[in-house]
Amino acid sequence: MAKFSIDLQAGKVKDDDAVGSVGQVIVGIDLGTTNSLVAHVSNNQAVAVAGKDGKNVLVPSIVHFAENGDVLVGEEAKPFLTTAPERTIYSVKRLLGKSYGDLAGARNRFGYRVIDEDEDRLVKIAVPGPDGEDRYYSPIELSARILKSLKTRIETELGSEVSRAVITVPAYFNDAQRQATRDAGKLAGLDVLRIVNEPTASSLAYGIGLRDEDEGRTIAVYDLGGGTFDVSILRIEQGIFEVLSTNGDTFLGGDDLDQAISDHWIKEKQLTIDTAQKRGEIRLLAERAKKQLSSQDSFTTEFHGTTLYLDRDLANVLFTPLIKRTIASCDRALKDAELTIQDIDHVIMVGGSTRVPLVQKEVTNFFGKEVNNTLDPDQVVALGAAIQADVLAGNQTDVLLLDITPLSLGIETVGGLMDPIIPRNSKVPTRVGRKYTTSVDGQKNLKVAVFQGERDMVKDNRKLGEFVLSDIPPMPAGIPQIEIQFYLDADGILRVKAMEHRSGQSQSVTIKSQYGISEEEMAEMLIDSLSNAETDMKNRALVEARNEANNVLLSTRKFLEQNASWLEVQQVNDIGEYAEKLAQAVAGEDKDAINNRLDELNRFTEPLAHEALDRNVAAAIKGDGISAK
Structure with a gap:
């Protein structure tokens, strides 16, 4: 079997690595639901950076699209929450990495329009454009606007370019949400060296885990922000932070x-x-x-x-029922960690909402000890991220950073897209699995091509190898369940396995690190990904829109065939016209035009799809059977 290279680098970063051609400073960023902050370490002290007024370190996580095409972020955007809510996007962190199905029952909480097309698709947000046509934005693009604002703020403060960052996320964020955060950073022109759990950052901000006496300590981090709540139980051993359990509510804050x-x-x-x-x-x-x-x-x-x-x-x-829900989460987190209240050494308070006196009282009563709230609860996560960034810069040698992957590893998906499975800077050893399916009816073979790199299109990345999963039982597109597993061991050997769950068919390849790329080549690939981030994101958005539209066109043809017996001639003609307009848009280069035509087709066919379902159910009740879907 062919051997291909895959490099590892030590997580302990030397001083000359931290100040290289990619960027001069590593900063810490708290990308928050309600407010965001950027911080750095100056004179051995973590400091959150204020705006032009020199006072307010908080940047409201709000993006406003003005009628004249201007885009406002932060305080400038905040007044439009009341005057132009349909153009003013807030709480976008709640949407990162989420599908329409994930937001069931919560879409009416937003003043702007979240497009509801397919429960399995990642969400899009529709904003009226200057020409009256909707513009479609992903949560990644909107988060990137906020990150760009923070990048500009820190560069103004330091008087130099900043392009390396540590960004924090809730401990409960899944792989899709973490990858979305990385993508947002890249689109903002930032090389995201680490995605750090917010409770870990909070502990670092309080200095916990940086002293010998903290060895073997267990910490509870109670984080009540503007839009989310989570509680995490952490254990510190030999400078390593382990999240024992986490609990909370992404729609409670x-x-x-x-x-x-x-x-x-x-x-x-x-x-x-x-x-x-x-x-x-x-x-x-x-x-x-x-x-x-x-x-x-x-x-x-x-x-x-x-x-x-x-x-x-x-x-x-009024507050008591809500706060009681957070206390119930604390109880569940302790049980999940198989600990008792007596096992907790420190309780750290994070998030602006912990300023409410009743919150502090109830948390103190539950844990039976005074809470630690001496730091500004709005700033604590960003300060911890800055300390983690300082560790990466090699300025603190007592905190252990495990070996990491220098470049993302992933596979090629429909349209030549790179789907990262093991993101850059992931700790090793690691094992990650992700499920895929076929794109055409009756597909019997699936080629799995493995790539290394940070660009959105595989043609711009480095191919490591490929293999074919064959003898997949012929089924309609979307039905087979194919799991791709990446296992990267501490020696730099990558094993990739693909298995179709219904048939049990499997195939694998081993990729060894015997022909490494140089640090110069790796740095060039990283710089390339940053300088082309905006173009890459536009290309990815266009390909994804085309893929989605082609899937809908295929489903539309099947729908017309299966329901020809009862559809009226005019309905068939109308569907055909909408489908033709969508097909024409797919042939073009405007992803917003594709999304608009897609939205029109979905709106027209939705009631007909409901009627088809009702007819099938009625037929089944009569014993006639349900038509194939």
Whole structure:
């Protein structure tokens, strides 16, 4: 069997590696649901960087698309939450790596339009364009806008270019969400050296894990942010942070405390909230009330001629059910880690919503010890990320960084796309599996081509090898379940295995690290990926739109064939016209045009698909059987 190269490099970064041609400084970034921050280590002290005013270190995670085509980020975008909600995107972190199915029941929480086409597809966000046609954005593209703003902020502060970063994510983020975060960083012009768990960063910010006396310590990190809650139990051994368990709720945070106040006012005063603008206005007033009640006993304001009032005691009543849910998550996290409250050495508070006095009281009562909240809860994650970045720069030698993969490893998918399975800088040894399926009916063979690199198209990456999974039982496209497993051992040997689950057919290849690429070649590949990130993202978006459209066109043809007996002539003609417009768009180079035509076809055929389902169910009840799908 042919041998192909795959290089490893030590995770312990030397000083001259940290200051190379790719970038001069490694920074820490907290890409948050509500607010984001960037920090760096200066004079052995982690510091969050403020904006032009020199005061506010928080950048609201909000992107606004103005009618004239301008794009605003952060504080500049915030006022448009109430005046132009359909053009103002917030809480985009909740959408990273998510499919439509993942958001079932939660889509109405957003003031903007999340496109609902196929439960298995990753979400897209539709924003009205200057010409009246919708523009479609992925959460990755929107997150990249926020990261670019942070990159500009730190470069202004330092007076030099910054292109290396550590970015934090919740401990519960899955592979798709972590990869989406990496992609957003790359699109923003950042080489993401590490994706670090937020609780690990929080511990580092408090200095836990950097001292000998912290060996064998167990830490609970309670993180209540604007849009999400999670609690993580960590164990520190020999400078290595291990996440023992994590629990939480991706739709529970300070926003929900605000909503509880809004709902109370609406019910108490019988307010009519009939526009998105009013909904945004009362939400902002509720947020003001929550913040004021953390230090004062009461809050009063006016809302369209109505006086709104709230005191701390009533706020506590409103907040209690939500806070109890977080405490239940703490209990589940302890049970999952097979620990008791007595096993916890430190409790760290993270997230702006932990400023609420009732939150601190309930967490203290549950764990039976004083919580550690001496650092600014809004900044703690970013400060920890900056410390991790300082470790990567070789300035702290006591924290162990395991061996890592220098370049991403993945396979070729439809349209020549690179699908990274083991991302760059993953620790080794590691094993990752991902499921795929066939793209045409009756497909019996599947070629698995393995590539190394950071570009979105495989033609721009380095091919390591390929093999063919043969004798797949002929089935309709999308039915076979083919799992691709990558196992990378500590010696740099990559084993790739493909197996079709229904038939048990399998095939594998071993790729050894005997013909390594030089550090100069690797650096060139990384620089290439950064400089071409925007072009790569546009090419990927176009290919993905074409793939999705071709799948829908195939499904449409099958639908017409299977339901010809009851479809009216006009309906068939209309479907044909929509499909033809989509096919014409697929032949072009405009992914937004493809998405618009796709949206039109889906909207027209949705009620017909429901009717077809009803007819099949009725036929089955009568004993006639269900037609093939």
